[in-house]
Amino acid sequence: MTSSDKTCDRGEEEADTAGASGPLPVRPLRKDAERNRQRILKAAAEVFTERGLEATLDDVARHAGVGVGTVYRRFPDKASLADALFEERIDALVEMAEHAQGEPDAWAALVSFLERGAEMLTSDRGLRQILMFAAYGHERVGYARDRMRPAIGRLLERAQADGQVRPDLGPTDIPLIEFMLGAAAEYTRHVRPTIWRRYLALMLDALRPARDSFSPLPEPELSADEMIVAMHSNPLSRHVLHKAPEIRNRPTARRDPSARGNTQ
C-alpha cells in the first residue's frame, strides 16, 4: 500500500492536465474549498500536535472554523487526515537521521541526532503516538524505520570506533532512549515540557565510556509541587476508567451491611 491510495492526498502535482484524456483529470478544488482544506490541515496539525490523536475530528473542524462535514468531504476518515499530516513529519525525521551523518565529529553527530529527534518527539503528541503506539500510518512508519535503522547504526558505530561512546550499546538503544524521553515529556507536558533535556543530558553522560566529572544539567529538576501537578495532569483516558455515568440512581444502598439491617 503506497498510502496515496488511502489518502485524499492531493499535493500540487496535477495542476490542470491540459486537454489530455488521462484517466483522472482531477479538476482543482474551488478556491474556497482549497482554502478550507488548508485550514483543516493546519488545524489538525495544531490539535493533534498538542492534544494527540485522541482529539476528535469535531475538535479539528471547530478549530478550523468549518463543519465536520467539510472535514469528511476532504478526508475519508481520521486515519487519512493523520496520515496526510504526519507524512512530512516522518520524512523530516528520516532526513534528520541521514543528515546527522554529515557532522564531522562522531560524538557531536550522535548527540545532534538524539537531541533533534527528541525535540521532534517531545513536541508533538500526535507524532509520538504514531511512532510509539502503532497508531495509523503503519506503512509510513515502517518505511521510516527501515530508512533510519542503518543511519542510526552508522552513527553509533562511528562514535564507538572513535572511542567516544561505550561499546556495549546497540542501535536499538537509541530509539528506546528517545522513547523514554518522550515518555518523560508526555508526563510533564503541563508543568515543564522541557524537562527531557535534563534527562537527555544525564543519558549522554551515561553513554560515554568514561568521564571524570558530570556535565552540567540544562534543566532544573521538577519542584515537589510540579511533580504533584504532573501526577494529576495525566488522567488516564476516561475510556480506560470509563467514567461512571454521572449519578446513576442507586436505589438500594449497595453496601451489604444495610442488607441485613431489617433483621431476618
Next chain:
Amino acid sequence: MTSSDKTCDRGEEEADTAGASGPLPVRPLRKDAERNRQRILKAAAEVFTERGLEATLDDVARHAGVGVGTVYRRFPDKASLADALFEERIDALVEMAEHAQGEPDAWAALVSFLERGAEMLTSDRGLRQILMFAAYGHERVGYARDRMRPAIGRLLERAQADGQVRPDLGPTDIPLIEFMLGAAAEYTRHVRPTIWRRYLALMLDALRPARDSFSPLPEPELSADEMIVAMHSNPLSRHVLHKAPEIRNRPTARRDPSARGNTQ
C-alpha cells in the same frame, strides 16, 4: 476521605461483635460468598497487573469464574476494587523506601531503592497506571507520595554527601527516572519486559559524579526484530483511535474525483 467509606473493605477486623448492640454488627459473609470475594480479589490482581486498568470488570469476573453481578455485590464499582487491591501494593512501596534507609552504604541504598521500585513499577501495569496517571485512589497515592518524599530526599542527600552521587540531582529526579523505566517496560512488555534493567544500569552510571569506565549492562539490547514487534504491540487503545465501526455502508464513493466524473 479515608478510603474505607468508599470501599467495601472488610478485612478480618470485625469477626462477630458478640451480642453487643453496636451500630454495625456486619455479620460475616457466608462461606461461599467469602470464597468468591477472595477469588475476585485474586482475579483482579492478576488481570489488572497484567493488562492494566483497561481490563473490564467483566474480564475480572470471568477470570474469577463468577458473574459480574457478584463482583458488583462486593465492590460498589471498579474504583473500589482497584483501591482495595492496590492498598497493599502502595504500602509496600512506601515501606520499601523507608526500609532502604537501613542499608549501610549510601550508594547501595539508593540503588536498591531504584531497583526495587522499578521492579514493582515495571511488573504491574495497574500499579503503574495508578501512580503515573492519577487513576483512582488519589488519597492513597497522595499519602504514599507524602511518605516517600522525605525518604527519597534522605536517600539522595546521604549518597551525595558521601560523594557517591553527583550533586546536581534533586529528589524529584528519582521518581521521574523510575517512571521512564516504567515507560520502557510498558513499551517492551511483550518482547522483553526486563529491558528496563539495561537502562537502569545506564542511568546509574549517569548518576555517579565521575567514572573511569562503564559498568556492564545487564540486559542485551533489543534486537531489530524485537523492536519492530514492540512497536506493533502497543496499539493505542481503540478508544483513542475509535475504531471505525466495521464496514459502514459507504454508498457514494467518497473521493471527490468521482464527484466530477460525469462532466457535470
Next chain:
DNA sequence: GCAGAAATGGAGATGCGATCTCCACTCATG
C-alpha cells in the same frame, strides 16, 4: 431434612461519546 435467607449469574438496560451521513442551503465561477 427443610424453610428461608443469602448469594449468584448473566442477559440486558443505560449512558456516552465518537464517527460519519445527509441534505437544505450558500456562494464561487463562468
Next chain:
DNA sequence: CATGAGTGGAGATCGCATCTCCATTTCTGC
C-alpha cells in the same frame, strides 16, 4: 444569472463498559 460544487452541523448509528435486576441456586440454622 444559473448552476452545481461546497458547506455546516444536527442527528443517525454503533460499540462498549458500567451497572441493574430477578429467577434460580446454594448455604445455614434449626
